[in-house]
Amino acid sequence: MSESIVLISARNLRKQFGAVFAARDITVDIHAHSVSGLIGTNGAGKTTFVNMLTGYLKPDQGQIFFDGQEITGRPPREITRMGIARSFQIPQLFDSLTAVENVETALGIVGKPLDQAQEILARFELTQFAGSLAGILPEGVRKLLDIALAMVADPRVLLLDEPTSGVDSSEKFEIMDRIMKIVREAEVTAMFVEHDMEVVRRYSDRVLAFYDGAILAAGSPEEVMQDEKVLEYIIGRPLRAPLAQEGAHA
């Protein structure tokens, strides 16, 4: 069964910045065609984990395997060529080029015909921005263009670092709908870092909860979001009655 194939396997990943542990013996398997949501407070180690998987950071210890091949510490371009693409919390675009030139540049790098650019923009519903400079596009559009660039090479794995951060809350689900439609159509294994629990619950089929550089819990969205530790350290418990109300009863 395709769901049971382990595509990415991280073993005992450790990363330390001075006295701060950004990753403490992280061991996790990512299955093919799954969509995993990475949650956790700021500094919990989510982005460090993504950065290690994509070669941006080299782990101090541990191993990463992609489709059975070790990729630990390989440079980003090699990992990208192997089939792991990513987007960034701050979109990494070619700001002085237009949206269509951005896609054409990406197509040129991966050796595809440049005339596919309009088709790719259309898939992300970005056709109307084709001639606009990437540097002046709205944040939501920039996020989508960043993901479009990552998808140009037909990756097997797509890592999205906070795809809806900086986007108006009314647009979040619209953007995620578009991204997930493309991810499902392309049968890509996806992982996304996200702070909005509703987004995580709605779009992921597996959740990894990070806290203090370690994975606190992993499982289905329902399981993880009801986990005692996750409630305690990440999500927070629902507030009790307001103090004034309590005082009134006293």
Next chain:
Amino acid sequence: MKVSSMLRQQHALIALLATLVLIALGIGLSSWQFVVVVALAKGLAALGLVLLLRCGLVSFGQGLYYCAGAYAVGMAMSYLGIRDLVPLLLLATVSAALIAALLGVLLSRYRDIFFAILTLAFTMILYGLLIRNPVLGGSDGFNVLSPGFFLLADGALSRRTMFIITAVVVGVSIWAVQRYLATPMGRLGPAMKDNEIRVEYLGASARRNIFWNYTLAGALAGLGGGLTSFSIGHIDPDLAFWTTSGEFLFIAILGGTRNAYAPFLGAIALELIRSLAFQYVPNAWQIVIGVSMLVIIIFLPGGLISIARLWLRSSARGG
């Protein structure tokens, strides 16, 4: 078809037309032949610089390869007795490219001010080596004879023939670089200037791209240096002095970095401004050049080539 898109697709034709116009003008205005030949040779060095500027790299060391090309010609003539233009120009280009490839391995690791200062350091090292080495002519340099050309002449080439050959070499270089800029590797330059991280995360190596651009830039400067040595007839270490590299930078900014034609426009404009300024205000020619640069930066930040762009845009709107 719009004029602008038609022009984009017809670079070979435009390069050919530009060469023919240049040759016709040069033959018509024979007193300007020397000035234009030197300008075109410098334009080749500036064209190499354009490749680097498109990647976001400023080099103060293009003079190193210009000088290397010129010295390769001078030494091959003096010590090996080679007199034919074709092998001499090939030698100038290849030797400059080899030095650029060697230094490019190191320089491709650096960016911004570190890259600029290192390029400056290397050209000044060459300057220092040449000025203190009597085998290489010391501070006086040495003379370069007029070359022969296997098809046209047994003896030395005339100034007019040299002008035509230079124009043809420049035309072919423009066509080749323009083609290169349209390839995925050529298109990567402006992308790297914007965002190297994304380039790496698309699977390309920014360092490798800079290495090849740097080597190509060196080869073009070497070719320019070779042509200069034939026209001036004398080479000296000043070709590697940092002010020579500064002049190439000046030309590249004056012309613009948008395409391969721009640096030649800049080089010819600079030589014209300098010649006219010498003639009419001999005591203040530097001021004239400085003010010209100021005007270009303020009113035409894309360089003189942006005038052609503005014209193309207006004609596209019209038709």
